[in-house]
Amino acid sequence: MEREPLLSEEAKEQRGSGQEKEQNRYKQLLKRFQQIQPILLTLMILAIIGLSVFLVNEKMNVQRLQSSNSDFRKQIQALQVHDNLVIEKMQRIYRENENFQLRYGPIPARGGNADYPMKPKTVYLTFDDGPSEITPAILDVLAQHNVKATFFVTGNETPFGKEMYRRIVKEGHAIGNHTFSHKYGLIYASGDRFMDEVKRLDGLIAQETGVHTDILRFPGGSNFNGTLGIDFMRQLSRRCIDEGYDYFDWNVDSKDSEKPVQSKETITSSVKEQVSNKNTAVILFHDLSAKKTTVEALPEIIEHLKSQGFTFEVLRKGAYSVKFI
Numbered sequence: 001m002e003r004e005p006l007l008s009e010e011a012k013e014q015r016g017s018g019q020e021k022e023q024n025r026y027k028q029l030l031k032r033f034q035q036i037q038p039i040l041l042t043l044m045i046l047a048i049i050g051l052s053v054f055l056v057n058e059k060m061n062v063q064r065l066q067s068s069n070s071d072f073r074k075q076i077q078a079l080q081v082h083d084n085l086v087i088e089k090m091q092r093i094y095r096e097n098e099n100f101q102l103r104y105g106p107i108p109a110r111g112g113n114a115d116y117p118m119k120p121k122t123v124y125l126t127f128d129d130g131p132s133e134i135t136p137a138i139l140d141v142l143a144q145h146n147v148k149a150t151f152f153v154t155g156n157e158t159p160f161g162k163e164m165y166r167r168i169v170k171e172g173h174a175i176g177n178h179t180f181s182h183k184y185g186l187i188y189a190s191g192d193r194f195m196d197e198v199k200r201l202d203g204l205i206a207q208e209t210g211v212h213t214d215i216l217r218f219p220g221g222s223n224f225n226g227t228l229g230i231d232f233m234r235q236l237s238r239r240c241i242d243e244g245y246d247y248f249d250w251n252v253d254s255k256d257s258e259k260p261v262q263s264k265e266t267i268t269s270s271v272k273e274q275v276s277n278k279n280t281a282v283i284l285f286h287d288l289s290a291k292k293t294t295v296e297a298l299p300e301i302i303e304h305l306k307s308q309g310f311t312f313e314v315l316r317k318g319a320y321s322v323k324f325i
C-alpha cells in the first residue's frame with residue numbers, strides 16, 4: 001500500500017485557501033444573480049405584456065377579417081341580383097333578335113361583305129285610352145289614308161263603347177288591352193288586381209269582337225313608378241309575358257297628353273322631329289274626348305310618314321317593339 005504523502009503545512013494552507021476561493025466565487029455568483037433578478041423579472045413581464053398585445057391584435061385582425069368577409073358576401077349578393085337583371089335583359093334582347101331575324105332573315109357576321117338586309121322603315125300608330133267621342137273621327141282619318149293602327153282600349157260597356165270595339169276590329173286595326181279602369185290606384189295595387197283588370201277587359205273585348213287580345217300597354221308605361229316601385233313593374237311585366245301577353249311602350253311621344261288640349265302644331269312637329277332618326281317608330285297618341293287636335297294633326301302626320309318611306313303596321317305579339325323595362 002502506497003503511503004499517502006504527508007502534506008506539508010504549506011500545502012494544507014493552500015488547500016484551505018482553495019475552498020475559501022470556491023465559496024467566494026459562489027457568493028459572488030449569488031450576488032450577481034440577485035443583482036440581475038429584477039432585470040429578469042422585468043424582461044419576463046415585458047415578454048408577457050408583448051405576447052398579450054400580440055394576441056389581442058391578432059384577435060382584432062380576425063374580427064376585422066370576419067366583418068370584411070360579411071361585407072364581401074353582401075357585395076356578392078348584390079352582384080348576383082344585378083347579374084339576374086342583366087340575364088333578363090339579355091334574354092329579352094335574344095327574343096327581340098329572334099323576332100328580327102324571323103322577319104328579316106339572318107343577321108350577317110360583322111366585317112363580311114354580305115349586304116345587310118335593310119329593314120323597312122316601319123311605323124306603328126297607337127291610340128291609348130279610348131273608346132271616346134273622337135274614336136269615330138280617328139277611324140275616319142285612318143280609313144281615308146288607308147293606314148292601320150293599334151288601339152289600346154279601356155273598359156266601356158255603353159252601347160257606343162261596344163260599337164267602337166267592333167268598328168276598330170272590323171276596319172282592320174289591332175285592339176290591345178290598357179286595363180279596364182285605367183285607375184293607377186286600383187290597377188297597380190297588386191299583381192292580382194292588375195291581372196283581374198286585364199282579364200275583365202279581355203272578356204268584354206272578346207264578347208264584342210271575338211278577338212282574344214294578347215297585347216297590352218301599361219297605363220303610364222311599363223316603367224310607371226307608382227307606390228309599389230319599379231321592381232313591382234318588373235315582376236308585373238314578367239307575369240304578363242308568362243301569362244301569354246306581350247306589352248308595348250313607345251319611342252315617339254306626340255305630346256298630346258302634356259296639356260288637356262295640345263296645339264296641333266306641337267303634336268305634328270313633335271312626331272316629325274322624333275321619327276326623323278328612326279327606322280321603327282311606335283307613336284303614342286291619345287283617344288280621349290278632349291284630344292280634338294290629335295285628330296286634326298293626324299292627316300299631316302300620316303302624309304309626312306308616307307313621304308319618309310314608312311310602312312304602317314299594327315302591333316301584334318312578338319312584334320319588334322319598344323319596351324322601357
Ligand SMILES: [Zn+2]
Pocket residue numbers: 128129178182219220
Ligand atoms: Zn293610358
